[in-house]
Amino acid sequence: MNQEEEEEFIESEPSTFMMPQCKRGKGKVSGVLGIREMYKYYLSLKDKKKDDIVDYKTFAMITKKCNEEAVNQIVNHSQEFHLPYRLGKLQVSKFERNFNPARKNKWKVDYKRSRESGVLVYHDSPFIYKWAWKKNRAVVINKSSYKFRAARTANRLITKALKNKVDYFC
Numbered sequence: 001m002n003q004e005e006e007e008e009f010i011e012s013e014p015s016t017f018m019m020p021q022c023k024r025g026k027g028k029v030s031g032v033l034g035i036r037e038m039y040k041y042y043l044s045l046k047d048k049k050k051d052d053i054v055d056y057k058t059f060a061m062i063t064k065k066c067n068e069e070a071v072n073q074i075v076n077h078s079q080e081f082h083l084p085y086r087l088g089k090l091q092v093s094k095f096e097r098n099f100n101p102a103r104k105n106k107w108k109v110d111y112k113r114s115r116e117s118g119v120l121v122y123h124d125s126p127f128i129y130k131w132a133w134k135k136n137r138a139v140v141i142n143k144s145s146y147k148f149r150a151a152r153t154a155n156r157l158i159t160k161a162l163k164n165k166v167d168y169f170c
Contacts, residue, residue: 035060075157078168080134088138090148092158094168095128129158129168 039059046053054062073079074090081090099107104122113121133148140146 035063038063071154071157075154075161076164076166078166080169083138086137086139088133088135088140091132091134092168093130093132095130097123097126097128129162131155131158132169 036056039056042059043053070081070090074081074092078092083090107122110121110123131148131150131154135143135146
């Protein structure tokens, strides 16, 4: 490269030297799959037998009742829920809380008691209770990149069950 070409190279806009950006293709799964997509899949399996197809409202009600009963068994009866197709187990686990003074900024604040007393008060229970997906025996490709997050109502049910003296797995 001679000196004139180098100067042109330096002075020119950077966008001319960048590779053109190609648009990505459409992915396999776009968005979150819900009850409607489950119902469409159910209909695709039941195409041959039209007489035993359940309408959408009944299908949604059955699905919601099954999910509510599974959450009830896990939370109120301290049971494990074995997921089908070797996907692992769901349970509520009990962890010991770390009261390390050096990490005080990570402690959870008890806002109700703080408002009542006018001073910042932290939660003082010795244990933390969390939903846990036990996937050590699950047969899932790249399972370390997946995690389970329970719905907010399911998380709130744990605190209600603790008031009824339910104990969970350690």
